[in-house]
Amino acid sequence: MPAIDVAGEFETIERLFRPLAHPEWGRGLKDDVGVLPSRPGFDLILTKDAIVEGVHFLPDDPLDLVARKLLRVNLSDLAAKGAEPFGYLLACHWSGRCGWPEREAFAEGLRQDQESFGVHLIGGDTVNTPGPASFSATLLGWAPKGRAVSRAGARPGDLVLVTGTIGDGALGLKAVQGRLGLEPERLEALADRYRLPQPRLEMREAILAHASAAADVSDGLLADAARIAEASDVGLSIDLGRLPLSLAATAWLETRVDPEASRVMLATGGDDYEVVLTCPPGGEAALKRHADQHHLRLTALGRVTATSGLQVVLNGGPVEVERLGWRHDASPTVSKPG
Amino acid sequence: MPAIDVAGEFETIERLFRPLAHPEWGRGLKDDVGVLPSRPGFDLILTKDAIVEGVHFLPDDPLDLVARKLLRVNLSDLAAKGAEPFGYLLACHWSGRCGWPEREAFAEGLRQDQESFGVHLIGGDTVNTPGPASFSATLLGWAPKGRAVSRAGARPGDLVLVTGTIGDGALGLKAVQGRLGLEPERLEALADRYRLPQPRLEMREAILAHASAAADVSDGLLADAARIAEASDVGLSIDLGRLPLSLAATAWLETRVDPEASRVMLATGGDDYEVVLTCPPGGEAALKRHADQHHLRLTALGRVTATSGLQVVLNGGPVEVERLGWRHDASPTVSKPG
Incomplete structure (x- = not known):
């Protein structure tokens, strides 16, 4: 069969991401989808955060650290809910600076944190962008049925x-x-x-x-x-x-x-x-x-x-506080108030 | 309580995306996560595709159509597996051109296709990027346990x-x-x-x-x-x-x-x-x-x-075919071979 050359994306998936796939649910990243069996007695907890070069990470940050930060900002959401992470879907919007060495570093960062946190890749997409790199991940975890902690349960006296x-x-x-x-x-x-x-x-x-x-x-x-x-x-x-x-x-x-x-x-x-x-x-x-x-x-x-x-x-x-928090706004370089 | 002004992102979620949230599983987009109850007898089918301005859609495409294309390229993956879609998580990487009218158009496109295809927003993230806009969605669907169609079942004679x-x-x-x-x-x-x-x-x-x-x-x-x-x-x-x-x-x-x-x-x-x-x-x-x-x-x-x-x-x-397919590569304008 002729090689399906798809501008490096197919090879990126094949060489770098397939080794990271969940052995079963990721279908070897060879299918259009991931397939997750039902787990009676548990709720599935989902979160999706995105990070952008020049906004959430610096243009010269090594991509293995960027990959790990991507997973971790999402894992942090699961931790706060009492959920046990097991998998994720990934979207890589590669910029021009993301050649093979950078993509390999990114995959290596994912591998390290997969090991640290017990998660596996289940699916996703990899595309190129003429702009700065950005990435998003959808993290998946389990919590016992009805018991995921919410923001809504605080009671006076707590x-x-x-x-x-x-x-x-x-x-x-x-x-x-x-x-x-x-x-x-x-x-x-x-x-x-x-x-x-x-x-x-x-x-x-x-x-x-x-x-x-x-x-x-x-x-x-x-x-x-x-x-x-x-x-x-x-x-x-x-x-x-x-x-x-x-x-x-x-x-x-x-x-x-x-x-x-x-x-x-x-x-x-x-x-x-x-x-x-x-x-x-x-x-x-x-x-x-x-x-x-x-x-x-x-x-x-x-x-x-x-x-x-x-x-x-x-x-x-x-204490009077004018602005309680901060979310990253568009700017050509990373900047924050304060 | 002082307003939490978070560079428009909080208001984007509050005004535009909250009305699109799944009544239960999206937790009103007020939590860190979405929570999905287990559905015994069914597998959860997941897919995540990303689209980039100047690569997968044109810089002057109306954002309601971009939103609908985003959902549809993902819904297409679920259709091919025989899965019934019900929800999605969204990451918006807004560019400088995405002011309120454009964001409102984007949300209106989502609303239309939510109605057409019976899906609801379950969670996600909205960030700004100094580059071109890009978007990704993680689509979720159900298939009867073990029956989602894969790419791997073709047999000689079919x-x-x-x-x-x-x-x-x-x-x-x-x-x-x-x-x-x-x-x-x-x-x-x-x-x-x-x-x-x-x-x-x-x-x-x-x-x-x-x-x-x-x-x-x-x-x-x-x-x-x-x-x-x-x-x-x-x-x-x-x-x-x-x-x-x-x-x-x-x-x-x-x-x-x-x-x-x-x-x-x-x-x-x-x-x-x-x-x-x-x-x-x-x-x-x-x-x-x-x-x-x-x-x-x-x-x-x-x-x-x-x-x-x-x-x-x-x-x-x-027929000799040199290149079987095409995936979008980085380029400042949309271009394809052929």
Whole structure:
């Protein structure tokens, strides 16, 4: 049979992506579709996020890290719902700079994170674009029937907790842009956090068991907390004095003249990919034990109230926040406020 | 609660996409994920295709048609597998030209085709890109457990059939580019076919019941037939003399000096979004009855053989084909060979 040369796309799938396919459900990427058997007793949890060169990643970011970031920003959504990831569909919109070495690096990044997170490729598409590269992934996970955590379950009296540290994503972007004056090891730690988020899947079971509501922190802690408040029709009060900070973020904060504005920046900068969650007071201890076992910080920084909306406080007083969060807008280079 | 202004993306979701959400599984697009209950007895069929401005659609194509084409190229994959579509996830990579009127047109196109095809929005992402617009959709459908048709079931002795007409997609692209000299009504018919493919979902039940293998014709009849041959480990013989042609394609063919090369162009041009399928000889009559009931052509144009690969014939003699199909490559304007 003559070779079907399809401008490199067929070979990209054949050589680079087929080895990543789910052994059964991906149909070897030789079919038009993936086929997923029903799993009685479980709900299928789906999420789809896209990332764009020059907006969500830098034009000179290595493509293996871009691939891993793509998976991780989506895995983070599943983690926040208590879902167990198993597979994904992929759309690659390759730019002119994506030759074979770059595509191979991308596939290698996928392979590494498939192994780290137990997911397999189930299908997708690969196309070329005359513009900057962009990618999207549809991540699939399971949650026990009816038990996936939503944003809508927070109740007055619940605690507000957050995993890990907040603000490193936004500072990491400044670091990779050369806009931060910190020690090299701090800059590196922040850049790592920006380039390679850590989806908090280790909290999955505890979230399922104890969280009344949860969301991942992608647009900014305050924006994502506000959405929980809105979906749950309650209020959330967040104490910026309790923001969990990394050593690097603490070092940065010490260089700032306006600590309040700086904490607001950290809490609205986004790209943290932590989980903000609410739980009844009785659930806190079990959640903390679970986090401790996984060497993960879990910080109580607020309360759910009966009034609606988000209240932000610092040192016992209210803080006015003009913009709760951030989503990436079109711009020729990566830029963020703050 | 302060407004969460997220560079128009939040408002795009709120105003334009929320009305399109699945009433239950989309969680009102207010959560990080969609949640799909298990459906025992059925497999979930998934496909994800992407389209890029300047590659798969023209920069001045109205965005409602672009949205509908996006859904339809994906629905076509489900049709070929005998799957019943019910939902989709969407990623919009908006370019600078996508202001509110364009986004509203895009959402209106989705709404129209949601109604036509019985699908609902379940989730997704909307981002901005400094480059040309691109979009991807992950389409979801059901097929009875274990019965989704694959490319791998063709057996020697089976017939090869194709729905509708072949070549109109490739001619339609020439028509919208002003590269065809035909009567205006012919040009319009071809342009319609390029801009608004017709996924053959009306054949779904008959394909499930009778097809031994099937694929949608997206890259070109010969390329997609060759993939059935490869996946089934058989040969497929296709008679170019039996290509089902529209009136417009017939008129075009009459203007050509080399009918063989012209038929090869039609059979390799792609973008037809018909279904090429194989069936045991006993299944042909039932398939044709079903197609007749839906006023759809269904044409037998070949046989499955025991040798491997694709044989192309015309007037009883073999035809050498250098390139079986076509996938869109990066280029600043839409262009295709032939």
